[in-house]
Amino acid sequence: MNSAKTPYINAFLPGFRRGPVQVILAWLLLLSFGMGAVGCKYYRLREDKTPDAQKVAGLPNYKRFILHQGTSQWELVQVAVKDEAVIGKLQPLPTTLLPYVEDHPGVSKRYREAEKGTALHVVHLYVYEFARGENDQVTIPMSAIKRMDIADKDTGATIASHVLVGIAAAAATMALTAVIVALLKSSCPFIYLQDGEQYRFVGEAYGGAIFSPLERDDFMPLPQVLAPQCQVHLKITNELKERQFTNLAQLEVVDHPPHVRVLLDQTGQPHSLENPQAPLTALAHQGQDLTPVLAARDSAVWSFNQPDNTLNYLQLGFKKPQDAQWGKLVLHVQNTLWLDYLYGEFTRQFGGLYNSWAQKQKDEPAAKLLQWQREQGIPLLVEVQTPAGWQVVERIPPVGPLASRDLVIPIPLAHHQEDTVQVRLSCGFMFWEIDQAGMDFSPNLPLRVKKAPLTSAYAANGQQVKQLLTASDAQYLQQANVGNAVELTFAVPRQKAGQRQAWFLHTRGYYEHIRAYEGIPNLISLREFAKPGRFMQFSRERYLQLMKDNNLTHLVHAHAPTR
Secondary structure, X not given: OOOOOOOOHHHHHHHOOOOHHHHHHHHHHHXXXXXXXXXXXXXXXXXXXOOOHHHHHOOOOOOEEEEEEOOEEEEEEXXXXXXXXEXXXXXXXXOOOHHHOOOOEOOOEEOOHHHHHHHOOEEEEEEOOOEEOXXXXXXEEHHHEEEEEEEOOOOOOOOOOOOOOOXXXXXXXXXXXXXXXXXXXXXXXXXXXXXXXXXXXXXXXXXXXXXXXXXXXEEEEEOOOOOHHHEEXXXXXXXXXXXXXXEEEEEEEEEEOOOOEEEEOOOOOEEEEOOOEOOOEEEEOOOOEOOOOOOOOOOOEEOOOOOOOXXXXXXXXXXXXXXXXXXXXXXXXXXXXXXXXXXXXXXXXOHHHHHHHHHHHOOOOHHHHHHHHHHOOOOXXXXXXXXXXXXXXXXXXXOOOOOOEEEEEEEEOOOOOOOEEEEEEEEEOOOEEEEXXXXXXXXXXXXXXXXXXXXXXXXXXXXXXXXXXXXXXXXXXEEOOOOOEEEEEEEOOOOOOOOEEEEEEEEEEEEEEOOOOOOOOOHHHHHHOOOOOHHHHHHHHHHHHXXXXXXXXXXXXXXXXXX
């Protein structure tokens, strides 16, 4: 049994997306819970290779600047921007800044409460050169700044943009992500993959399967890592207030030629991707052009966040080859933390009756629970335009807000006569965010999904629980307490010569939230949630109310995709 330590919840923070809009959501949600709420706190550096005078000038005056030139570092104080140059005064690095000199972009680092006044306010300026004057005064032309790194955190949801000038906005969110996760996040088992000596957070399993009738299969793509002795090690953990019931855990392996990628669809069928095309057009339903935003995988995202609408649409257009029989829509998406927050606000209205209500949900038919989710815009709805109108292709269940997921959705085109394929994505206000979209028209290669044997599954107490995870049956791995973790070891087949492998974790299960609400239920409000679309409407209302309560109503319409 491998003894590598299970990461804490915040080990996945580098996976968060970053952007000015997340600042506002972070502050709004934190204020709504009260500033006294705290949790594990991490920071990371965001690299900006195109800093400009406006970004630097927009930084709050309490920031601590570390100036880097070659192997030398100084603290830069009395910082200002003048005539396309940064000016300031050099002084030796104080001991309080020394621990942060070697920080690198993309690495999540934890800080203690006593350190937040420094850890969350450091800005690194890397320069080619600068002019030094009297009394250690320096002038740094903007053209001499190689890059600027600043600590950054993200809420996983987008609310407004064009806020707080570039990096200033991103900096404002850096102390909040861990707090928001601790307050809001309570869904899905966390999955970690061993990469060398460390475990790396890779995603959340069977999202949205709240209550036993909604038990479902999930096929999570895994990054390729070295597999010494043909063994892959994974962990399934419970790190939040919930009970988790995992019925099945299998590692599925697909051999494929090096020039293609492979993804499994929602039913576990493999699809080869040779040349996904970026969309010709990508338009939000109010006409906002998102084409450049969705062309590449980066931190520029759109979060279905036009506040004038409860149901938000995104229409994608792709050029269709004349002989194409299928189009494989490829998406890089995730849910928002806003959705988790909102569901918590909904269940909070049950007060002391929550547990009775939750118990009754276990006896409801799955079709009824799924119908409610669909009517409230929780799944990501995928439709294709046909001569008969928009036809439903797929409803994507939640994948969680803590890691992005690559998805493939096959779309039949044999009877599609147009030279473009129009696809529409829709969901409730601010429930999902999308980073990239594409469509591959190549015929599927003959691919075979192989199951890697599960050789061991050890709980933290050393108990072997392998027998609970090898088949979809009446036996479940039950993780009822925060901190429960099971380490899985799979024997993967050797990679064939001239081939690559794609790995997928196939899980099946469900989970239940643990809540200790008190008080009288808000029955009048709860009855409204039985109506189609009420949860989406509640999302928009709650957002607008938070903006109003915090005197941010002037930002309501400041919406754009951001980095």
